[in-house]
Amino acid sequence: MNKRLGRKNMWQYYAMLIPGVIVTFIFCYIPLYGVIIAFENYNVGKGFASPWVGLQNFKYLFNQPTFTRTIWNTLYMSVWKLLLGIVVPVAAAILLNEMRSNKLKRFYQTLIYIPNFLSWIIMAGVLMDILSSGGAINLILTSLGLPAVDFLGNAKVFPWTMIISDVWKGFGYGTIVYLAALTGIDPTLYESAMLDGATRWQQIRKVTIPLLMPTIILMTVLSLGSILNAGFDQVYNLYSPAVWETGDIIDTYVYRLGIQQAQYSVGAAVGLFKSVVSAFLVIVSYKLADKLAGYRIL
């Protein structure tokens, strides 16, 4: 931003913000009133005038013996998904970027992007077939002399089945974002690096990755906000009671508890809990990124 432009000269810009602010206020701030459902024993007939019960819904939730494990399961899965969701697309983007043939590059780019368009309902059906005991993956494993793995029925393996399949399905999208960032890197930087005698590997380490960092940080901070969403569609369609121990996440638990039993208040309580934790995580991570690496979004 040009510093010479004072606030006085910027009123037009602020005016242009007004419609957006109004819409946000109407659709995002006014409905916040509904949060009181979490502190009530909600009756649809009485609406917001339902009886006030204070923190009872939260107490009920945390007294459930099977709730606390879902927080851990959620964090475990989503932190790994987050980490691998950065490493894999960045690596893929750099590899694609190094390709000489433009045709091949586009071909692979499209190929890895396709799974992203399939919904988890369809994907779950495909995965169940591929990962079953007589499925393709286990046939390959056994023909190599390795033991068959119960990918969806073994509680120890299940979270990793979720993490890897999610990263596999989604990394095409991340790759495109990073590829776009790569094309924005000034080619003269590579030219001068080459003149200095830098190898391909050195160019990647010293030029590409540092210049990708702002994008990586941005993507990470954005996804931190949803760290307590470990992928409801995916887990719900693939899990079973045998793997609830490690595979039951907050959203699937609440779905069984709140929606199926029409416990709106408890559902709202969990939603509020998740929002508070997520907001806290976003603020902390943003401050850390600013402090440790000196990166800011704005």
Next chain:
Amino acid sequence: MRKNFKKIIALALTLVLALGMFGCMAKPGTDTASGSGRVEPPADIWAPYDQTVTITTMGEENSGTEFQNGDDYGNNPWYRAYKERFNIDLQNKWISNDYGTKLNLAIADKDIADVFYVDSARLTTLYEAGLIMPLDEVFESYASDTLKQYRKDYADTWETGCFDGKLYGMPQMNYGIIDQFQYIWIRQDWMQECGFDEPKTMDDVIEIATTFAQKYGGYALPECQTLENFYRLALSWGAHPGIWVEQDDGTLGYGTIQPEMKEALAQYTEWYQQGIVNPEFTTLNWDKMMQGMINGECGVIPFAQWFGYNPLPDLIKNQGPDAIFYPYEIPTQDGSPIMGSVTFNNNGYVVISKNCQNPEAVMKIVNFYVYTVNDAVGVETNEYLSSLHSFNYPNVVRGTRIINPMNDYNQFLQVKDAFDRYLAGEDVDTSALGTNLSKYESCVNWVTSQDPNGVGDYLQQGNDRSAYGIAKQYVDNEQYVQDAKWGPDTPTLQAAGSTLNDILVEGFTKIIIGEKPIDYFDELVQQWYQAGGEQATKEINETYGN
């Protein structure tokens, strides 16, 4: 003075009567405006209105209904019958494929139709919010004798629609306890090939099942994530999972955590370890398990009476009519007669909005449904009754119907009798069958042309070894344990019932697959109590205990 007083009363009454009649002629029905206070005793509850009365309703989309000749939810044999017989115009405020959610929104908006159906939780919600009217007066004046008889015969169920002794929701009842029993279904052609007789003990069942698996591939016992086959087999040990039973000390307890379940679980775990139970069951949902059945992977399955409707027709289309399964009684461990589990089963409640102008018109509609399944047989033509009851048309009046709980029992007697006479080569008077004609016809279709669509009715009620044939004994001999919770869920069960069941299913699964020892069962019971089971048990004993 006293004489005068009487005269005045008489005069006043005459006037009221005259005015009432005048009112009826001028603007039918509006004289009963608020419905909660002034309901005129009718001359004839079956009489049509002089001027069309409009009643609104809200309904659920039903994929089973096969609309004929351009019919739809707003124009179908039922709605036309209301118009023709009573001059009542039943109009749909909306029809939704997500009835529960849409209904919640309607309740939140206080924008409800005159009549619709609700579950017990929403009945309470509507009552507490004061959106529905008490029905006692309109019921007394306008309910048909048959409907009143229902109320007498099933007083305990009708009681669940009452608050403070006043009726707010008319229970829609169910098709009868005869449809609630469990069987072991065994594939007939394999049974004959292997030379097996009807199983007398559970060991016989397992022998049959394992022999099938060795000979024809697949696995001996199917199962899925929800362990429903295990829950069915547990009846053999005298366990009653899913219902509330009287314990030895006289108090009520949950059937799924009783010691009998532990015994059953120990045996089932052994079977799983021996490879008798499908080793992959943890990853199979119900649909996938059924897919296995349709592919002919299995010749023995514990199942309910409707196995012949789903999946058997698909299996027969796949593997031919010889692949038919027959139901057998579940053998008990000690050889005593099996005791089934019978639950409180009520399809919902008919409620009337407090703003409804013509609650008596609603009663007429409800009466008419009751009439078609009882008194109309022999009075109306079979074609007429079939036009109302075929193609799943009764589902379009889901909100205003009350089912006869003896429906399936009587139906079985009629169909079986007619079909027996058909098989004996006698003349069958089908006009007496009324709405049951189609059941009889599909039994005939099955034996004459092996029509897979007829096998369901044939196995449910047509032959000597039909599911209802077995269940009739259970009903007649009272060979069942009735759920002690004879009514809606208590608050804790409403809030946490399925979460509580989840704890047990998860724990049982761990025991079966060998992750935990059998004694983990006791720990599980403690967990269940902790998570709300204790509170639920307390409530059940308070509400339903002695």
